[in-house]
Amino acid sequence: MKFKGDSMSGVMELSVDWRGRPCKANKHGGMTAAVFVLGLQAFEMMAIAAVGNNLITYVFNEMHFPLSKSANIVTNFIGTVFLLSLVGGFLSDSYLGSFWTMLIFGFVELSGFILLCIQAHLPQLRPPHCDMVSDGENCLEAKGSKALIFFLALYVVALGSGCLKPNIVSLGADQFRRGDTEQSRRLSTYFNIAYFAFCMGELIALTLLVWVQTHSGMDVGFGVSAAAMAMGMISLISGTLLYRNKPPRGSIFTPIAQVFVAAITKRKQICPSNVQMLHGSQNQVPATSANVSNLLHTEKFRFLDKACIKIQDGEKESPWRLCTVTQVEQVKIIISVVPIFACTIIFNTILAQLQTFSVQQGSAMNTQIAKGFKIPPASLQSIPYIMLIFVVPLYETVFVPVARKVTGRSSGITPLQRVGIGLFIATFSMVAAALVEKKRRISDETVSIFWIAPQFLIFGLSEMFTAVGLIEFFYKQSLEGMQSFLTAMTYCSYSFGFYLSSILVSLVNRITSASSHSGWLSDNDLNKDRLDLFYWMLAGLSLVNFFNYLFWSSYYSDNPSLSPPRQNDESPEQDLENRGRETLKHMNGCSWK
Known part of the structure; x- marks a missing residue:
């Protein structure tokens, strides 16, 4: 069944407003409607990034879990967020639609932030305060009801955020009718603007919100995350009357x-x-x-x-x-995209290190940048996003028009080419991390925290290519009624990458342990651990993964019906x-x- 009133190059497209009535081309959709979705994108990313990027500090210092276990708690949490995106994509495409799925699970995520704030604020819900260095074994990790409340709050946030993420992308992209060259250009532009909103959310989270967490306490920090999430929900609801919605089509x-x-x-x-x-x-x-x-x-x-x-x-x-x-x-399309999806898992395993061990790496360095002011180690992750808020507009306004003239493609280069460039660059992030960690370990003086900036900068540049290219690729390969689910596969790559990180940490510790010494990452002291060797191992895996991607991407071919719009x-x-x-x-x- 196809409704009248939303014509696209002579083809009627199924889209309805929030009441289920046929959309009107001059009233619904377009960049105006997408702006409200982008507002949720920025605020939700601000809220979840402030929690995820500095969570290891809270888990290690306040909940008193060992360092390697703390890193695994963080990676498992982030991995679960992205794995649950499949649930959100399935519910959206099959039963609820993107808008209603976002509305429901947005409030679920908000309730999780509020519960985290309460848990961090009440001393009786946390283990007694102690100094992990001086008190040693007297610092008992959270157990029983304290651990239960913490993990309950954490995974309520994961459920809400996971089900929200793929629908933010798909609802925003659904505001642009798929068809002619102009619409395709606007869609590609939207993906770049969405990544810009993501960068802004990350930047504010890693500077302002992490600073609040460090100086005012994690309870206030979690409260600010809850407030940011509430602002995102207000932005989503404000655009209700303008959205073009794809109705669910039953089980996919x-x-x-x-x-x-x-x-x-x-x-x-x-x-x-x-x-x-x-x-x-x-x-x-x-x-x-x-x-x-x-x-x-x-x-x-x-x-x-x-x-x-x-x-x-x-x-x-x-x-x-x-x-x-x-x-x-x-x-056939679903089977064909699986190898492409699999090749981005190692990329996200590298991302996991930047959000866990690199934060602890910064904690062991000189954080003094001015008299009386120290930079929170987690805030160093903001450096690539400072760069990206300038690079992303340049990519859209300079690189894409030039590449478009050469290739004739509306997006400049293909999504698969964009992913490949990002995967290649990511390898050098771990090379830089390994070199800096070696310098830190052998240096007689405390090394400045800004020495770890290059690994974040390099990975930030690679993420601009890989993350946006992958989302655009999956969305453009999806059929009507499957946009959210296939987009969710992008986030599943993040999930598997973070889970693989946890497996690698445990596996490396087991393999490198011997009777005379402990494993590379088994101590709570980075001066005794061999984090540099772990980074070199990841650099090697990343390079092998890049060549694996070249093979599968050259093998992949589009269905002719889903081929890009005509050249200009x-x-x-x-x-x-x-x-x-x-x-x-x-x-x-x-x-x-």
């Missing part, structure tokens, strides 16, 4: 499961030589890439094509035995002719092997 997993069941059931069948004999095959190319309700057949993963074979003409088969070409191609020097007739060639290219029959 059922059609996927049907394809696998049907393909396995008909595994002994042979595909017809003519693709047009497959059930639901399209005889003509769509007039615009916005019409993604029907996908063209492709030759990859040809075993799945057996789900489209008709056994008996004229008789209706169960949807668990006979699927359309579009259903099958949808599953092509006429609509030329674009249609080119799409016709793509159709003929992909309609050469299917093999049974």
